[in-house]
Amino acid sequence: MATPKSLVAHLHKHWEIIEELARISREHLIFDDDLLLKVVARFMPQTDDEERAGVVRSLLNADILLPLSRSTSVQLNVLILEFVRGLSKEHELGLSDVLKAKIEAIKRLTDQLAEALEDHDPDLMKRSAIQLSDLLRQITQQLEQDRHAILELAEQAKSSDVSIPIQKRYRAVLEAYDQYVEPMNEMMDSGLKGAFYPYIERAEKVLDKAMEVLSARGALYTQRLQLRQVAYQVKELRRLGRIVAQQCADILLPLRDEVRQHNELSSAISALLGQVRKKGLSRSLSSKLSNETFPVWRRERRIRISLGDEIRSIMAAAQDYEPAAEAFPESFEGPCEGMQDFIDENQLREQLKADLPIENLMTWLQHRHPTLSDPIILRLYHDLVRDPLWIAELSESQTMTRLRSVKVTYNPHRLTTPHEHVS
Amino acid sequence: MSNTIDLNALTKLSNVFKDLSNGKHINRVEDPSVWVELEEAREEYCSLFESLGFDLRIDGRGFAWFHNDEISSKIRKTSQQFALLFMVIFDAQADAGKPLMRFEEWPINRDLLKAAYELHQDVLQAENLSVDDLFNLLERAARLGFARNEHGTWYLLPAVCRYLDHFEALFQESSTRLTIYQTTTEDKLHGGDEA
Numbered sequence: 180m181a182t183p184k185s186l187v188a189h190l191h192k193h194w195e196i197i198e199e200l201a202r203i204s205r206e207h208l209i210f211d212d213d214l215l216l217k218v219v220a221r222f223m224p225q226t227d228d229e230e231r232a233g234v235v236r237s238l239l240n241a242d243i244l245l246p247l248s249r250s251t252s253v254q255l256n257v258l259i260l261e262f263v264r265g266l267s268k269e270h271e272l273g274l275s276d277v278l279k280a281k282i283e284a285i286k287r288l289t290d291q292l293a294e295a296l297e298d299h300d301p302d303l304m305k306r307s308a309i310q311l312s313d314l315l316r317q318i319t320q321q322l323e324q325d326r327h328a329i330l331e332l333a334e335q336a337k338s339s340d341v342s343i344p345i346q347k348r349y350r351a352v353l354e355a356y357d358q359y360v361e362p363m364n365e366m367m368d369s370g371l372k373g374a375f376y377p378y379i380e381r382a383e384k385v386l387d388k389a390m391e392v393l394s395a396r397g398a399l400y401t402q403r404l405q406l407r408q409v410a411y412q413v414k415e416l417r418r419l420g421r422i423v424a425q426q427c428a429d430i431l432l433p434l435r436d437e438v439r440q441h442n443e444l445s446s447a448i449s450a451l452l453g454q455v456r457k458k459g460l461s462r463s464l465s466s467k468l469s470n471e472t473f474p475v476w477r478r479e480r481r482i483r484i485s486l487g488d489e490i491r492s493i494m495a496a497a498q499d500y501e502p503a504a505e506a507f508p509e510s511f512e513g514p515c516e517g518m519q520d521f522i523d524e525n526q527l528r529e530q531l532k533a534d535l536p537i538e539n540l541m542t543w544l545q546h547r548h549p550t551l552s553d554p555i556i557l558r559l560y561h562d563l564v565r566d567p568l569w570i571a572e573l574s575e576s577q578t579m580t581r582l583r584s585v586k587v588t589y590n591p592h593r594l595t596t597p598h599e600h601v602s
Numbered sequence: 603m604s605n606t607i608d609l610n611a612l613t614k615l616s617n618v619f620k621d622l623s624n625g626k627h628i629n630r631v632e633d634p635s636v637w638v639e640l641e642e643a644r645e646e647y648c649s650l651f652e653s654l655g656f657d658l659r660i661d662g663r664g665f666a667w668f669h670n671d672e673i674s675s676k677i678r679k680t681s682q683q684f685a686l687l688f689m690v691i692f693d694a695q696a697d698a699g700k701p702l703m704r705f706e707e708w709p710i711n712r713d714l715l716k717a718a719y720e721l722h723q724d725v726l727q728a729e730n731l732s733v734d735d736l737f738n739l740l741e742r743a744a745r746l747g748f749a750r751n752e753h754g755t756w757y758l759l760p761a762v763c764r765y766l767d768h769f770e771a772l773f774q775e776s777s778t779r780l781t782i783y784q785t786t787t788e789d790k791l792h793g794g795d796e797a
Contacts, residue, residue, distance in 0.1 A: 472767050
């Protein structure tokens, strides 16, 4: 069993080595010879194997390293481990149950103090005050350590260091949130569930009362001072509790959200790629409901019209344009030929309608318009027999009509109005 | 709100309009000074563009674009290819243990695209996309404001969130459909028992 002084001396002499061992003890619960020698070599590169083995032996002798039974491996003394971690702020996250238990203890000690006050028992009062002070110090320390642990977790989760897989980092965050922050929040809840504040308040009250009583009774100054100190600690703890709970939530809540979003997105994309493999890209990406979210944008197609070189030649031609002189026709007097060939066909049809029934269309035409030329007459005949305004009956006997320049032998058409024909 | 808009106050108007009407997404991180004005004079910009027939959308995550309800088949095809590009990149990164929500920090280079290609070769080949095609797509995506190039390395821009939203919406929809199927099947089973 080493003396405390010797232990502390070794702590001082080989601080870097011990600090490193504390750091890697998270991954390595026990150390074997090889590992120890490696660590020593890192901080004492100038030494040889003999000297390094000597260092390890001295650490064993000083109780900084403790041998494990039935094994050649060693372990770091847990007191040293906690001490070093405390100094370098490399904490593990404390169990919220442990914290809860300690806070319950506040109630117990407060009751004890109140009892001592009633019974006018100064010894019990003194003991209770000291115990309460101790407890409050422990709780304060735990809260601080937990806050640092959570900060560390958050930093790790955010780091881009690929050596720690992201699922592990994220899992640590989620676990910390579920196992620590949630219970903490519950405890610090200002509602019915939260035990923290009611206990603290009660402790404050009892202490205030105790101080009153003591000053009324004229108790020792030191005793009053002690109580005042404890009262102050209680107030501080109340403040610290609130801050730590808030900070932890602030740090972890966004990360928790990020984890959730990461996981959701990862699943979504994985599933979607599976769909693309099966159904093809187009079908996988479109759906009636989510058409709104399909990313599209507006693109103005700017149509540019630019003039080609041909236009220049046209412009040049236009510039040099000289109109050709055209002789305007002279007017002269003379017979109007062909005027008799103009016929108002509408009027003709009106006349024909009025004259129905007509026995022979040819002779009627000739009679009505004796000045019309033969081609016109024949053309009109041809058109009029097809007109749906009347019925044209072809006669079985032939006849002959003399037109202006030709003789026409034909079967004449008889024109009647439709209802006459029926009757 | 007054009915007059002071155009002189909108100093970035011509830049904003030029980019947006070319289909480009404006991102806060890429163009902070433009973004500041866009956010501060949001109402003016929106109503000005609205009266000209443009639907300006501004997303709080830091990007803006001109929306279009009528989708040309060309833009649809391009957008689908972008979707596939981002899907394979994101999936490859998730496999590699990268946090997906911090996609803006990823440096994207040829190696990453090659890795993503190898991981999803069958799907990409089915869509006739080679590694070079992926690169070209990335360039086109940058022209439209989905990515930026810094000294030869690409980085994705927040506008990519539009695709992420769509992926999640599709996933939600199919999950809901599955639940309905399950419920229907259970009902049928129970109906059968009662009969």
